[in-house]
Amino acid sequence: MDGSHLSVVVDLSPSQWHLSSLQNQPYPLDLSSFISQLLAFLNAHIASRHENSLAVFGAFPGKSVLLYSSADPPTETPPSDANSFPAFRLVNSTIMHNIVQHLEALDDSSDEEAPSALVGALTKALCYINRLTLEFNASTANANATEGLEPLTLSDPRVLILSVSPDQTASYIPVMNSIFSAQKLKVTIDACQIYGSETVFLQQAAHLTGGSYIYLERRDALLQYLTMAFLPPPSIRQTISVPTQDKIDFRAACFCHKNIVDVGFVCSVCLSIFCQPVPVCSTCRTKFPIKTLQRLNAARPSLPLTSASQSRNPSVSSTPQKTNGRSSATPSRPVETPLGPGGLPHSGSINAHNINGAAHHGVQNGLGSSG
Amino acid sequence: MNVDSDSDISISDYEETENTVSRSKAKGKGKATDKRKKDKAKRKPKDVQAYTWEANFTRSWETVQEDEGGSLQGAVNDWVARGRRKRLLEPQNAIRRTIIRHMVLIVDLSTSMMDRDMRPTRFALTLQYAREFVLEWFDQNPLGQMAVVGMRAGVGERVCDMSGNPQDVLKSISDRHKLEPTGEPSLQNSIEMARNSMNHLPTHSSREILIIFGSLTTCDPGNIHDTLDQCVQNRIRISIVALAAEMKICRDLCDKTGGQFGVAMNEGHFKDLLFELVPPPAQRALPRSSNAGGGGPGGGGSSTNPASDLMVMGFPTRLPDTSPPSLCVCHSELRSKGFLCPRCLAKICDVPTDCDICGLMIVSSPHLARSYHHLFPVKPYAAVASFDAVADVSSSPSCHACSKPFPTTVSQNVADGMSAIGRYRCPDCNTDFCSDCDVFVHDVIHCCPGCGK
Numbered sequence: 001m002d003g004s005h006l007s008v009v010v011d012l013s014p015s016q017w018h019l020s021s022l023q024n025q026p027y028p029l030d031l032s033s034f035i036s037q038l039l040a041f042l043n044a045h046i047a048s049r050h051e052n053s054l055a056v057f058g059a060f061p062g063k064s065v066l067l068y069s070s071a072d073p074p075t076e077t078p079p080s081d082a083n084s085f086p087a088f089r090l091v092n093s094t095i096m097h098n099i100v101q102h103l104e105a106l107d108d109s110s111d112e113e114a115p116s117a118l119v120g121a122l123t124k125a126l127c128y129i130n131r132l133t134l135e136f137n138a139s140t141a142n143a144n145a146t147e148g149l150e151p152l153t154l155s156d157p158r159v160l161i162l163s164v165s166p167d168q169t170a171s172y173i174p175v176m177n178s179i180f181s182a183q184k185l186k187v188t189i190d191a192c193q194i195y196g197s198e199t200v201f202l203q204q205a206a207h208l209t210g211g212s213y214i215y216l217e218r219r220d221a222l223l224q225y226l227t228m229a230f231l232p233p234p235s236i237r238q239t240i241s242v243p244t245q246d247k248i249d250f251r252a253a254c255f256c257h258k259n260i261v262d263v264g265f266v267c268s269v270c271l272s273i274f275c276q277p278v279p280v281c282s283t284c285r286t287k288f289p290i291k292t293l294q295r296l297n298a299a300r301p302s303l304p305l306t307s308a309s310q311s312r313n314p315s316v317s318s319t320p321q322k323t324n325g326r327s328s329a330t331p332s333r334p335v336e337t338p339l340g341p342g343g344l345p346h347s348g349s350i351n352a353h354n355i356n357g358a359a360h361h362g363v364q365n366g367l368g369s370s371g
Numbered sequence: 372m373n374v375d376s377d378s379d380i381s382i383s384d385y386e387e388t389e390n391t392v393s394r395s396k397a398k399g400k401g402k403a404t405d406k407r408k409k410d411k412a413k414r415k416p417k418d419v420q421a422y423t424w425e426a427n428f429t430r431s432w433e434t435v436q437e438d439e440g441g442s443l444q445g446a447v448n449d450w451v452a453r454g455r456r457k458r459l460l461e462p463q464n465a466i467r468r469t470i471i472r473h474m475v476l477i478v479d480l481s482t483s484m485m486d487r488d489m490r491p492t493r494f495a496l497t498l499q500y501a502r503e504f505v506l507e508w509f510d511q512n513p514l515g516q517m518a519v520v521g522m523r524a525g526v527g528e529r530v531c532d533m534s535g536n537p538q539d540v541l542k543s544i545s546d547r548h549k550l551e552p553t554g555e556p557s558l559q560n561s562i563e564m565a566r567n568s569m570n571h572l573p574t575h576s577s578r579e580i581l582i583i584f585g586s587l588t589t590c591d592p593g594n595i596h597d598t599l600d601q602c603v604q605n606r607i608r609i610s611i612v613a614l615a616a617e618m619k620i621c622r623d624l625c626d627k628t629g630g631q632f633g634v635a636m637n638e639g640h641f642k643d644l645l646f647e648l649v650p651p652p653a654q655r656a657l658p659r660s661s662n663a664g665g666g667g668p669g670g671g672g673s674s675t676n677p678a679s680d681l682m683v684m685g686f687p688t689r690l691p692d693t694s695p696p697s698l699c700v701c702h703s704e705l706r707s708k709g710f711l712c713p714r715c716l717a718k719i720c721d722v723p724t725d726c727d728i729c730g731l732m733i734v735s736s737p738h739l740a741r742s743y744h745h746l747f748p749v750k751p752y753a754a755v756a757s758f759d760a761v762a763d764v765s766s767s768p769s770c771h772a773c774s775k776p777f778p779t780t781v782s783q784n785v786a787d788g789m790s791a792i793g794r795y796r797c798p799d800c801n802t803d804f805c806s807d808c809d810v811f812v813h814d815v816i817h818c819c820p821g822c823g824k
Contacts, residue, residue, distance in 0.1 A: 064820075066774050123812075123820040127772035130811045173747060174818040176740035181815040207689075208737055248689040250710075252736035262713035263731065266684045268471060268576075270746050271514075271739045277681060283746055286679040296681065 003051025004156040004233040005132060007125040010038065010067070011059050012099065013116040014106070016164040020195040020219070029194070029219040037223040038162070039095065043088045044231055046070075055128050056095055057121040060102055061113050064120035067098040071132065116165050119174045126181055129157045133185065156233040158188040158211065163202060164195040169260055172253035175201045182209050188234045192216060192225065200249045200260060207248045210234065214243055255282060265296065276300075471576040472515035472651060473533065474508070475565035476501065476583075478544075480523035481556040483586040483615065489638050493585050493614050494552055500642055501544055501583070507649050509537035513738045514723065518568060519543055520561050524554030525590050527561030533568060535723070556584070558620070559591035559598050566598070566607060578607045579630070581648055584621060585614040595620060602628050608652070612644045651745065684739075685713040685731045687722060700727045710735075744817035750798050752809050754790035757781065761794065761803070770805040772812070772820040777805065797821050 012031075021030030045052055055069040074094050080086055159182070182189055182205075190211040191202035198215055206213035214229055216222065229242050251262045254275040264273040267281040267288075277296040280287050478501060484494040505517065517540050519531040530550070531543035544550070562580060569578045580602075589595070602609060602624075610630035611621045617634050625632035631648065635641035687710035696705040700717045701724075709718045710733065717728040722735045755761060758781070769776045778793045794803040800821035804812065812819060 069774060072769075072774065072776070117823060119818065119823040120820055123816055123818050123823070124772050126816060127770075127808050127811060127820055128774065130815075131773035131775055131807060134807055171823060173740065173743050174823055176737065177744055177817045179737070180741060181817075184815055204737060244691060244693075247691060247694075250689060250735050250737070251686045251713075252739065261686070263683065263685045266682045266739070268680045268682055271471075271742055272746070273684075273736075273739065274681075281679075288679060288681040292681050296683065299683075 003049050003053055004235075005053045005055075005129065005158070006045050007055045007057065007128060007157070007159045008038075008042070009057045009059060009118065009121045009125055009159060009161045011116050011118060011161075011163045011165055012103070013059075013061055013113065013165050014103065015113045016116075016195060020164060025219075027219040029222065034194070034222065035096070035099065037226070039092050040223055041226040041231065042091055042095075044227060046087060046091065048231065053132070054091070055125065057125050057128075058099060058102065059116045059118045059121040060106065061116050063102075064117040064124055065098065065102055066124065066128075068094045069128065071128075115168045115170075118161070118163065118165065118168070119171045119178065122159065122161065122178050123174070125159050126178060126185065126187065129159075129185060129187055132157070156188070156235055157185070158190060158234060160190045160192070160230050161202060161205070162192050162194060163199060164193075166196050167199045167201050167253075167260065169253040169258040172201065172258075175205065179205045179208050190230050192230070194219060194222065198249075200251055203245060203248050204250065207245065212237075212242050213245050472512050472579060473517075473569055473572050473576055474515065474579045474581060475518045475520055475533075475568065476505075476581050477520045477522060477527075477561045477565060478530070478550075478583050479556050479585045479614075480521040480528070480550055480552045481554055481586045482552055483556075484552040486585070486615075489614065489635075489641065494550075495547070496638060496641070497583050497585070497614075498544055498547055498550070500645055502541055503642075504645050504649065505537055505540050505544070507646065509540075511649055511742070512651060513741045514734070518565070520564055521550060522556035522558070522561045523550075523552065525557050525560070527557065527564035529564065555588065555590040556586045557591055558582070558584075558589040558624075559593060559595045562595075562598050562602065562609070562624075566602060566605060569607060570605065577652065578605065579648075579652075580607060580609045582609065582611045582621075583614070583645075584611055587615050587618065589618075589620070599624055599627060610648055612641065614641065651742070682732060685726070685733045686736045687711055687713060687719070687733050690718070747817075749813055749817055749819050751813070752795035752797055752804060754788060755792060755794040755796050755803065756790065758792060761792075767803055770808055771802040772804050772808040775805050775807070777803070 014031075017031040017034070019025075021028050042054060042056070046054060053070045055071070056067040058065045058067045068091060073090065077086075077090060081089060179189065187209065188211045189205045189209040191199075191206045191213045193199055193202060193214070194216045203213050205211070211234070212229060214225060216225060232240060232242075251260050252264065252273050253259065254261050254264055254273045256274050256276070256278065259275050261273065261275045264275060265277050266273055267284065267286060269286045270281065270284040272281055272283040274282075277293050277300075278288070279290075279293060478497060480494075484492070484497065486493050489496045508517065509515065514535075516533050516535045517531075518529075518533040519540060521528040521530045531540050534540055561582075565580050572578055607628060608630045609624045609628045611625055611632050613621055613632070613634045615634075617632075622632050624630070631644075633644040633647075635644055690707070690709050690711065692708045694707050696707045697718060698704065699706050699709055699720050701720050706718075706720065709720055710722050711718060712726040712729065712731060712733055714731050715726060715729040717726055719726065719733060722733050723738060725732055761767070767777075781791045782793070783791075789806070793805060795806060795809040796803050797819050800819065802821035804820075808820075
């Protein structure tokens with residue numbers, strides 16, 4: 001097959017976009033200018049080849065919506081305009097219309113905004129690619145069977161995630177499951193974190209599927225990043241140099257408090273991860289030997305410190321949005337994040353917002369506690 | 372408990388009849404014999420289908436029914452419906468499974484493998500299926516390790532050492548000229564070899580032996596029942612896929628160690644039997660009591676529950692290929708890529724491993740995450756029977772996941788468990804999906820696009 005398929009997952013969380021547009025940011029970027037740059041990128045994708053197909057999924061707070069797909073285009077076409085190419089105009093007006101419609105329909109009665117449904121949008125994108133693959137196979141299977149060829153699969157399907165939200169640790173397992181299904185479908189996942197802290201899960205997604213992950217530092221240069229890094233399909237990226245990741249964070253989220261941990265306690269039966277020693281596995285109800293618990297507890301720092309760190313944990317996990325919002329309001333903050341009294345090299349001390357500094361803390365703490 | 376008492380009786384039975392080993396029918400007395408007869412009677416109806424060499428020439432294409440339009444859609448739908456019903460029957464709650472697995476694959480390389488009752492030969496087919504099995508096994512058991520042993524010319528031959536890398540294992544069984552079958556097989560020699568290579572493993576991991584056995588004889592230096600008892604003591608689970616016919620000793624090996632035994636009737640059944648062993652085995656509910664009852668003293672080696680433990684694991688940071696080179700702790704070589712131990716920041720070349728400096732077990736978290744879909748399966752979707760159940764057809768004209776438009780007419784002659792209007796509904800988020808997405812969500816993604824769980 002000639003054309004390449006691109007599914008774009010756009011994170012449309014109003015509160016995050018509001019934070020991103022504040023003037024005290026180094027490079028403020030608001031939603032409208034983001035959308036105009038995005039549309040330019042989408043038009044470039046359509047224009048680069050006639051057979052290219054496109055689908056756009058929006059992740060709104062609490063729901064995910066298909067904004068545009070080239071497989072079933074909208075029935076009513078917008079009035080033609082002498083100054084615009086009809087194909088572009090169709091894409092642009094459909095996407096704009098859908099975004100506005102769903103943003104207005106958002107329920108803003110409650111104070112807290114639901115986290116954006118990035119997982120739902122990602123799984124929908126994968127289902128959509130699966131549907132295209134099935135349809136494509138059905139249409140070509142007969143032709144290939146007569147020639148004795150293997151049924152082809154779609155060439156180069158890929159998903160581009162444009163995210164502004166921090167990691168939702170509750171969705172760790174669904175994200176990992178979608179990554180593995182993307183591997184099975186041979187889908188490349190590209191990720192671009194436009195605003196906020198680095199996301200561990202998107203880094204892993206891009207790494208495991210062979211895509212590229214970019215943390216946007218110059219937000220005013222968004223379109224340039226998009227066209228230089230994400231426009232070429234994966235088959236061409238062998239020959240051009242696409243920015244790669246600096247380091248990949250392989251940390252996981254624990255099942256008990258949904259913290260992101262670097263050293264965890266793992267049940268040997270079902271491999272559930274916990275951030276502190278637990279007597280009974282919450283997933284498979286396995287009871288752990290007392291001896292192990294005593295040994296592990298003894299290896300952890302003394303009691304006042306653990307209680308302090310434990311009391312910190314729930315507050316962090318219950319309001320991840322706020323913590324990240326506050327910390328990312330000053331993203332250039334130096335790495336000496338207060339470690340608190342429980343300065344463990346363990347999970348509790350490392351929040352989602354100081355990923356960059358985590359290595360340094362690890363050094364200090366590792367030396368401090370061992371020496 | 373039933374299993375335990377059964378095995379107790381059979382063990383004593385064996386001490387009596389030890390010298391009648393080679394005979395295929397052991398003559399037990401009294402209760403034990405009755406029990407076995409009952410077992411046999413229970414098993415009989417399963418094996419009704421004729422074996423390959425007994426079957427007539429079948430015209431498999433005639434079983435597929437075309438509909439009046441000459442299309443095969445009906446047959447395909449039946450197939451999908453069967454998969455759906457099977458899924459609905461599966462238990463919903465998470466069962467305990469051992470996920471850190473160690474398996475020794477023993478392949479029969481005796482002359483009987485050159486038989487042509489399976490096309491092209493048993494040997495070629497076995498190698499082909501073994502390769503597919505290894506790939507699938509490592510895909511679903513990423514923390515597992517596998518070794519390969521060949522049974523050839525009366526000895527066990529180590530084909531591949533215990534390895535966590537599927538490529539190593541594949542490479543060792545890819546060259547058929549190195550594995551050319553000769554001589555007699557020896558079950559005891561190869562099981563002993565496998566058992567010795569698994570002795571040192573931690574108790575919380577599973578130890579399994581899978582034997583692909585084509586011969587009807589085994590050529591052993593000693594008493595194979597001693598080997599069997601030792602396997603029971605070491606909690607090694609033996610599963611056998613036989614290609615020829617059922618042998619008493621094979622059935623005993625599997626029954627006493629809690630493994631599965633099957634005789635392949637044809638090529639497809641062979642593959643099914645093999646691939647049944649891919650998902651992690653469900654763990655017995657009370658490993659501790661079964662240890663005390665069946666295995667005898669010294670079964671697990673420790674007084675606490677040996678089957679489960681809480682392990683400390685570290686999730687490393689991966690350094691890129693372009694980072695400045697530094698010395699690694701495992702080879703003391705200058706390398707640029709590697710992983711950093713999260714506790715002591717030592718640089719390690721490969722994961723999973725134990726940190727050489729602080730002893731922390733270091734795994735890549737995606738390795739763990741690969742098995743999570745066993746723990747949190749997606750609820751099966753309910754087939755929507757008619758348009759009455761759809762509240763508002765206009766608000767959901769297309770599949771919630773892939774946006775494929777739903778059919779607007781009620782189709783006739785639907786199979787049991789299928790929806791006449793092509794809609795399948797998630798019980799949690801009450802959104803409708805098409806049948807393709809139903810299959811895809813449950814088999815591949817393991818995450819409902821509507822509720823994101």
